[in-house]
Amino acid sequence: MIKEGIKQRFLAAAVQAAPVFLNKDETIGKVCSLIEEAGGNGAQLIVFPEAFIPTYPFWPKDLGSGPERKLVLDAFTELYKNSIEIPSSDTDKICEVARKAGAYVVIGVNEKEGGTLYNTMLFIDNKGSIMGKHRKLLSIDSEKCVWAGMGGAKDVRVFETELGRIGGFFCYEHHLTLAKYAMFMKGEQIHAGLWAGHGFVKPTMDFASRQYAFEGQVFVIVSSMYVDEGMIPDTFPLKSYTKWDFPGGSGIINPRGEYIAGPLYDKEGILYAEIDMDMIIRAKAVIDSVGHFSRPDIFQLIIKDEQGEGQLKFSEEYRELKHHIDRLSKRQDSIEAKLEEILSKLSR
Template identity: 40%
Template sequence: MGDQFPKVKVAAVHAASPFLDREAGVEKTCALIAEAAAGGAELIVFPETFIPGYPVWIWTHTPAQGSAFFIRLYANSIVVPSEATDRIGAAARKASAWVAVGISERDGGTLYNTLLYFDDSGRIVGKHRKLVPTCVERTVWGRGDGSGLKLIETPFGKLGGLICWEHSMDLARYALTSQGEQIHIAAWPAGSAVTHDPSSGVFDDLTEAAARHHAAAGQCFVINVQSCLDAATVKDLGFEGRPEMVREGGGWTAIIAPTGQILAGPNRDDEAILHAELDLSLIAHFKYVSDAAGHYARPDVLQLLVNFEPQPIMTPHFAADLSSHDIQGAGAGEKRSEIDPPHSEHRSGTRKRETAP
């Protein structure tokens, strides 16, 4: 009879964030989790920085003009873990659903563009920080590291994700593909709501091209999810009645098969929850043609080096625990460093001594 491949019902949430309001954003997220789960979703995905909303002003204001908005973003960003993440986790647990939600994360004095993962028991099981904030995003967010490129094991397959223009980083995409990614989350903002030409579909076209290409190139399902902007956000930004700058709506949300075909959507402008059932046996159909991390790879020609280690800004360096004998010995002609490196033999109890010339 052979192996049976799982099926999973997923939901892509296309919605507007309560702008720069963490508490309202968490409340809306929890309500949408319940709504999506009522439709049968076992995996529910939200857009880039859904809480507390995407910093649209970085594209429309000077840094000086945007400073007041940044203070609000800083104050409403999410510490992980915190009461805010506890509430989202509780909603995931109640819904018996896995959840991925984009947040602006605050860690110390720096903000990060983060994709946060919860399992169906409400535990935080993964976190990906955008590796390189795009263009003027660097005025509000710091850089992530490779620790967020590890896949998440779920009962229905291997889950990974990237944020917005990370999809132009072919090596980042292949880092996920090479681990056997089966379901990919592509999180974006409402880019098509911020344009000098409302009739232009450039951002939507680029999004669609990136999402469908990753599905085919990585032989995986892609849940491409974007937000939209509501009237309150447009007014808050100061662009009410100026659609040539910022308009209501925006976004391109769809669920895509490994063949590149669209299973649900695309949805634009209006709030909606897209549902689809993913049959992971479809991956095997496309692997027959091309397995980018297997028979269609050429490791003798091309290989990828990935650093999955976190990159802390500080590594403890411990002072040596000197005894009076050590001090006397040094005075008798032995010299030593006053501070041993963290992994020196002294720390394991078998310290070497150096003899002075």
């Protein structure tokens, strides 16, 4: 369960902050400063909020076909122009600061590929290399008007690190039940939960994060934005159309579903907590959702990856089992035929 070479204890940091609204370069500068601060305080894993670069699209996405339609398209254009490509000189800056800090970094970004935007989680190791990314599997509500791109099976992944197996989801992905279980099956131990910090989602962020930790026996590092109206330039055309209620709710939760730091509301800050891997063992002694507290004889989850490898793995197991059943069935038919033949001879 806990591999050799994995650190027994380390310090994790959950960042609660606001981006420099719709300004990629200045937001990246803020990210680098926060990594330096958290790394300087001993954090070896630093988690940032959803879509932090250059911002989450808080504004209304559809104001009809009247004059306001232009304002929506203007906002999308600014978001696109300030989004990043992976990899790029933008990600290089973050990677270099992560290397100097000697810390793993997980951060939410708006990723552009061609003319399409993705809500993407970027994973950087403590050597300054990109381990990979997770594209949001399914946007919710009006997010679909911005993030037309969706992730695939390859985005349901965990990364092997010296801190343990690290993975992550965005906000309402924590309600994709089968995706959650897939992460547990892959052995996730440290989960980055990235949120935008909406006020109406405040209770959801709390119970979804705590349930994820308890259900999967994992540590959850919750990172959320905190944004108020005063942080938004008056020049932003949709400022008056938007309710700026984003109080945050960042925290760090142990595998029993208990906060060991936070939750933090109504201000920016960095939360720290020690991650003790023994807590995972203690939690799994009671409930191991992919072990002794599961019923694989009744339930099975099939993950279809881009090449069908996950499907193939499960299909081979199924075919092998079916082959044995078919062979036993034929043997049974043969035995029954022999018995009938013997009984027929005895009855003469």
